[in-house]
Amino acid sequence: MKQKLLLIAFVFAAFTSNLRAQNVIAWKQAASGGYTYKYVTGDPTHSRFYKLKNGLTAILSPTNKQPRIQCYIVVKAGSNTDPANHTGLAHYLEHLMFKGTDKFGTTNYAKEKPYLDKIDALYEQYNSTKDEAKRKEIYKEIDKTSGEAAKISIANEYDKMMASMGGQNSNASTSFERTAYTEDIPSSSVDKFLTLQAERFRNPILRIFHTELEAVYEEKNRTLDDDNRKVFEQMFSALFPNNNYGKQTTIGTIEHLKNPSLKAIRNYYYTYYVPNNMAIVLSGDFNPDVMIKKVDTHFSYMKPKPIPPYTFDPEKPITSPIKREVYGPNPENLTIAFRFPGAATRDARLLDLMGSILTNGKAGLFDLDLVKKQKMLSASAGDYTLKDYSVLLLRGTPIKGQSLDEVRDLMLGEISKLRKGEFSEDLITSIVNNTKKEKIVDDESYVNRADNLMNDFVTNVDWRTDVATVNELSKITKAQIVDFANKYLNDNDYVIVYKHQGEDKNITKVEKPPITPVDVNAGAQSDFLKKVNAMPATAMKPVFIDYQKDIQRAKSGNAELLSVQNKDNSIFRLYYRYDMGSWNNKLLPVAAQYIQYLGTKTRSAEDFSKAFYKLASSFNISAGTEISTVSFNGLQENFAATVKLYEDLLANCQPDEQALAGLKARLKKARENAKLNKTALAQALVSYAQYGPSNPFNYTLSDEELDNLKAQDLVDILHKLNSYKHIVLYYGPKTAQQEALDLTKLHKIPAAFIPYPEKQNFVKQNADHNRVLFANYDMVQAEIYWIRNEGPYSPEQTPRVDLFNNYFGGGMSTVVFQQIRESKALAYSTYAFYVSPAKKEDQNYFIGYIGTQADKLNESIKSMNELLTDLPQSDKSLIDAKENMRKSIETDRITQDGILFNYLEAQRLGLNYDARKTTFNNLDKMNFETVKQFHDQQLKGKPFTYCIVASDKRISDDDLKKYGELIKPDLKQLFGY
Known part of the structure; x- marks a missing residue:
C-alpha cells in the first residue's frame, strides 16, 4: 500500500511538473523537413524561426484561415544608415527596387546598358558641378539619354507580374531602421512569387531614374x-542630437535630393542588402516544411558579408525642457516627448503599459480627466518604440480660447498624478484583460501576424516576450509603475513642440526640373516575365457566400437577428443597426457623442467607462447619414454584463448641462479646425460637385442651432433609440438561437417599433458643362479631383466596372499610374475609379485624383484629360488585370461578421447573391473592347467638375478658368456654418 501511494505521488508530481513545463513560455529547438528551427512554447501563432546557411532569417507563421500569404522581405537598413552626405538614399533605393534587373524591366539589357552607364556618369558630373547654367545643360543630357534608355526599358513590369499572380497591396516603406517590401499573394502563386523576389534582389538595375526621382521630389x-x-521631425531632432533619428530624416534633405548619386545608391545596396542583414517573413496558408525548402532554394545564391555597425554617442540627459516651434496652416496643437530605452528592453514594455495607464480609450488618466471632462479638444499618450531608443508621446489639442501652455499644464498634471500613484491598481488588471483580448484578435489576422514578426526582427525584440506579454503584465504592480514613472518622467526632462497655426516662412520646395515624358512600353514583355507567367500554379476554386446557408437567423423580441458563429475563440461582436441617420435627424450624431459624457442616477460617466474597460469590452454609437450602428466587442464570458451595462446607460442616462456646454465648445472648435484641414476642404468640394450648394457634407447644425441645443433633446433621442426598428447582428461562440434567447432578456424593445423621422434626401446633379470648384489653402501642393456623376446603378454593369477600374486607374500597374507618374513624373499619388453606389436608388460616379506641385497643375490636368478622352491599349495589361481579378476572387474569403455586412450591402443594392460571382463568371467574356466601350460611353467627351485645393498665391484664376466655369465657394457655403 505504501509503495502504491509512493507511486501515485511520483506520478502526480511528474504530471504537475509537466503541466508547469507546458505553461513555461520559452525558446525551444526542433527539426522537421530537413531543417532546424526555433519556436516559442505556448505561441498561438505557431511561428517558426529559421537561420539559413547564408545567414538569411526566415520566419514562417502558418494559418489556413484564408488561402493567401502576407509576405515581407525586410532589410535592416533605413535612414539611420544613410551616408551623412546622401540622406534619403535608403528611400531612393526602395523606389528603385521596383524597376527590375538585367532580366526583367527591359526588352534588351545589352542595348540598354550603355545608356544607363552614361546616365550614371552624368549624375556624378551633375553632383560635382556648382555652376547652375552648367547643371541645367547636364540635366538636359540626362533627360535626353533617359528618354533613349526608356525606349528599351519596360516600366512597371514588376507590378504587372505581381498583378497577374493575384498579388494585392504591393508596396514598400522605409523608416529609421529598415526597408520593408510587402506583398499579399494567393498561396497558389508562391512559386512564382519566390522566383520573382529572388531575381528582384539578385541584381537590381537603377533604371527610369530621373522620373522616379521626381516622384520622390513630390513625396x-x-x-x-x-x-x-514637421512636428515629428522637430521633436526627434531635439530628442536625439547624437543619433540619426534626429540628425537625418528618412526622405532626406532638399540639397541631397537635388544631387543624387546612383553610384552611392548602388554601394548602399551592396553593403546592406545581404542575407545576414535580411529576413523573409511569411504568414498564411502553407506547410512550413515545404515553404522553408522553397525559400532556401530560391535565396541560397545570396552571399553573406560583414555589416558596418551603426554607432552613435549616447544621448545626454535632458535637464531642462527643450522647446521647438512649428508653423503651418493646420490647427494648433502641442506635443511633449520623453526619452526612454530601446524596444528590446524591459523598460520599453513597461513604457507600453504606462502609456495605457495614461490613454486606453476608456479609463486612462487622460481619458477620464481630460477627454471625458472635456478639458481639451483631444488628448492622448502613447509609446513610439525604436531599436536604440523609445519615446513617450503626449499629444493635445486645445479647446477654443485655451492656450498651448494651458494644454501643457493639463497634460503634465496627469503625469504628476501618475508619479504620485493617483490611479487605481484595478486599472492594471483591466489593461491586462484588454491586452489578452487584443492579442486574440491580432493573432487571427495573417496580415497582423506578419507585421508583428517583422517589427520584432527589425528592433531586435525577443518574440518570446511578445508571446509572454499577458503573463508578464499580470505580474507588474502599481508600485513598480510608480517607481518607473518617477525614474523617467521628471519635471524638466522632455521636449515640447508648439504647433502654431500660421504661415511657415521656412518652406523651400523642391523645384520641378524639365522632364520629357518617357516611354513606358506597356505592351512589351521580357522573357523572364513570360517564364514566370508560364510557371504552373495550383488552381483554386472561389468560395462565394450563400446568404441562406452561411447566415443563421433568429428573433430577439421584435428584432431580426442575423448571426455567424465564431468557432475559433471567445471573441464576440454585436451590432444594433438602424436604417436611420443624420438625414433623419441632425441631432443624432451629436447625441451619439453626448452619451460618452453622461451617467445615470447611480453611476457617473467615469464609472461606466471604467466598468466597460474592466470587462475588456466596449461600445460605440456611430451615426451615419442614412444608417446608424451601435457596436460592441469583447469576450463572450462578459457578454451579458456588457450589454446590460449599455442598456442601463441608454435607458437611464440623465441630462447634464455642464457636459453639454463642454461638448458645444468642443464641437465649435472642431468645426473651426475642419476649415483649416485640406482633406476636409477637398471633401466639401467633392460633395458640392456631386450634389450642389446644399449637399450631405454641409447638412449639419448651423451655429444658431448648435447654440440653442438642449440637453434634454439629446437625452430624449437616446432614450428612444431602442424603440426604432433595428436588426441585430452577432458574431460569437453561440448559435443564433442561443444568442437570441440570451439577448431577449437583456435588450428591451417594444412589441411594435415607432416610425423613423422623415428623411432629407439628396440627389446627385448631372453637370452639362465643365466647372472648377476652388478652395484656397496655404500649401506647396495642389490637390486635383475630377468628379462626374454617372447613370443609375445596374448590377449587370458590375463586371465591366471592376475590369475598368483594374485596368484604368486602380493600382500601380494601371494606365493612370503608368502615364502620369511613371512616364511624366507628375505626381507621387494618382488614381481614378468608377464608383458604384451603396444603394440601388443612387447613381454611380467617377472620381480621379492627382496630388502634384502647384506649378504642374496645367500639365497634370492635361495628362488626365488625355486619358479620359483616349484610352491607351495594352493587351498584356488587360490580361494582367483580368488575372489579378480572377485570382483575387478565387482566394478572397469573406468570413466572420464580414459575411453579415456583405449580405446587408447586397440587400441595399437589391441583390440576393454574392456580387463577386457575377464578375467572376463574366471575366472570360470581356476584352479590351469591353473596357474601351465603357470608357467611351461614360467618360469620353463628357463634362467634369474639377475640385482643386491649392494656394491662390501659386495658381491664378486665369489658369483655372481654362477648364470651366470658376466657382469659389466661401467656407460657410462649403461647411454649412
Missing part, C-alpha cells in the same frame, strides 16, 4: 505641407 513636397510630419 518630399507633400511632407512640407504635412504639419504633423
Whole structure:
C-alpha cells in the first residue's frame, strides 16, 4: 500500500511538473523537413524561426484561415544608415527596387546598358558641378539619354507580374531602421512569387531614374505641407542630437535630393542588402516544411558579408525642457516627448503599459480627466518604440480660447498624478484583460501576424516576450509603475513642440526640373516575365457566400437577428443597426457623442467607462447619414454584463448641462479646425460637385442651432433609440438561437417599433458643362479631383466596372499610374475609379485624383484629360488585370461578421447573391473592347467638375478658368456654418 501511494505521488508530481513545463513560455529547438528551427512554447501563432546557411532569417507563421500569404522581405537598413552626405538614399533605393534587373524591366539589357552607364556618369558630373547654367545643360543630357534608355526599358513590369499572380497591396516603406517590401499573394502563386523576389534582389538595375526621382521630389513636397510630419521631425531632432533619428530624416534633405548619386545608391545596396542583414517573413496558408525548402532554394545564391555597425554617442540627459516651434496652416496643437530605452528592453514594455495607464480609450488618466471632462479638444499618450531608443508621446489639442501652455499644464498634471500613484491598481488588471483580448484578435489576422514578426526582427525584440506579454503584465504592480514613472518622467526632462497655426516662412520646395515624358512600353514583355507567367500554379476554386446557408437567423423580441458563429475563440461582436441617420435627424450624431459624457442616477460617466474597460469590452454609437450602428466587442464570458451595462446607460442616462456646454465648445472648435484641414476642404468640394450648394457634407447644425441645443433633446433621442426598428447582428461562440434567447432578456424593445423621422434626401446633379470648384489653402501642393456623376446603378454593369477600374486607374500597374507618374513624373499619388453606389436608388460616379506641385497643375490636368478622352491599349495589361481579378476572387474569403455586412450591402443594392460571382463568371467574356466601350460611353467627351485645393498665391484664376466655369465657394457655403 505504501509503495502504491509512493507511486501515485511520483506520478502526480511528474504530471504537475509537466503541466508547469507546458505553461513555461520559452525558446525551444526542433527539426522537421530537413531543417532546424526555433519556436516559442505556448505561441498561438505557431511561428517558426529559421537561420539559413547564408545567414538569411526566415520566419514562417502558418494559418489556413484564408488561402493567401502576407509576405515581407525586410532589410535592416533605413535612414539611420544613410551616408551623412546622401540622406534619403535608403528611400531612393526602395523606389528603385521596383524597376527590375538585367532580366526583367527591359526588352534588351545589352542595348540598354550603355545608356544607363552614361546616365550614371552624368549624375556624378551633375553632383560635382556648382555652376547652375552648367547643371541645367547636364540635366538636359540626362533627360535626353533617359528618354533613349526608356525606349528599351519596360516600366512597371514588376507590378504587372505581381498583378497577374493575384498579388494585392504591393508596396514598400522605409523608416529609421529598415526597408520593408510587402506583398499579399494567393498561396497558389508562391512559386512564382519566390522566383520573382529572388531575381528582384539578385541584381537590381537603377533604371527610369530621373522620373522616379521626381516622384520622390513630390513625396518630399507633400511632407512640407504635412504639419504633423514637421512636428515629428522637430521633436526627434531635439530628442536625439547624437543619433540619426534626429540628425537625418528618412526622405532626406532638399540639397541631397537635388544631387543624387546612383553610384552611392548602388554601394548602399551592396553593403546592406545581404542575407545576414535580411529576413523573409511569411504568414498564411502553407506547410512550413515545404515553404522553408522553397525559400532556401530560391535565396541560397545570396552571399553573406560583414555589416558596418551603426554607432552613435549616447544621448545626454535632458535637464531642462527643450522647446521647438512649428508653423503651418493646420490647427494648433502641442506635443511633449520623453526619452526612454530601446524596444528590446524591459523598460520599453513597461513604457507600453504606462502609456495605457495614461490613454486606453476608456479609463486612462487622460481619458477620464481630460477627454471625458472635456478639458481639451483631444488628448492622448502613447509609446513610439525604436531599436536604440523609445519615446513617450503626449499629444493635445486645445479647446477654443485655451492656450498651448494651458494644454501643457493639463497634460503634465496627469503625469504628476501618475508619479504620485493617483490611479487605481484595478486599472492594471483591466489593461491586462484588454491586452489578452487584443492579442486574440491580432493573432487571427495573417496580415497582423506578419507585421508583428517583422517589427520584432527589425528592433531586435525577443518574440518570446511578445508571446509572454499577458503573463508578464499580470505580474507588474502599481508600485513598480510608480517607481518607473518617477525614474523617467521628471519635471524638466522632455521636449515640447508648439504647433502654431500660421504661415511657415521656412518652406523651400523642391523645384520641378524639365522632364520629357518617357516611354513606358506597356505592351512589351521580357522573357523572364513570360517564364514566370508560364510557371504552373495550383488552381483554386472561389468560395462565394450563400446568404441562406452561411447566415443563421433568429428573433430577439421584435428584432431580426442575423448571426455567424465564431468557432475559433471567445471573441464576440454585436451590432444594433438602424436604417436611420443624420438625414433623419441632425441631432443624432451629436447625441451619439453626448452619451460618452453622461451617467445615470447611480453611476457617473467615469464609472461606466471604467466598468466597460474592466470587462475588456466596449461600445460605440456611430451615426451615419442614412444608417446608424451601435457596436460592441469583447469576450463572450462578459457578454451579458456588457450589454446590460449599455442598456442601463441608454435607458437611464440623465441630462447634464455642464457636459453639454463642454461638448458645444468642443464641437465649435472642431468645426473651426475642419476649415483649416485640406482633406476636409477637398471633401466639401467633392460633395458640392456631386450634389450642389446644399449637399450631405454641409447638412449639419448651423451655429444658431448648435447654440440653442438642449440637453434634454439629446437625452430624449437616446432614450428612444431602442424603440426604432433595428436588426441585430452577432458574431460569437453561440448559435443564433442561443444568442437570441440570451439577448431577449437583456435588450428591451417594444412589441411594435415607432416610425423613423422623415428623411432629407439628396440627389446627385448631372453637370452639362465643365466647372472648377476652388478652395484656397496655404500649401506647396495642389490637390486635383475630377468628379462626374454617372447613370443609375445596374448590377449587370458590375463586371465591366471592376475590369475598368483594374485596368484604368486602380493600382500601380494601371494606365493612370503608368502615364502620369511613371512616364511624366507628375505626381507621387494618382488614381481614378468608377464608383458604384451603396444603394440601388443612387447613381454611380467617377472620381480621379492627382496630388502634384502647384506649378504642374496645367500639365497634370492635361495628362488626365488625355486619358479620359483616349484610352491607351495594352493587351498584356488587360490580361494582367483580368488575372489579378480572377485570382483575387478565387482566394478572397469573406468570413466572420464580414459575411453579415456583405449580405446587408447586397440587400441595399437589391441583390440576393454574392456580387463577386457575377464578375467572376463574366471575366472570360470581356476584352479590351469591353473596357474601351465603357470608357467611351461614360467618360469620353463628357463634362467634369474639377475640385482643386491649392494656394491662390501659386495658381491664378486665369489658369483655372481654362477648364470651366470658376466657382469659389466661401467656407460657410462649403461647411454649412
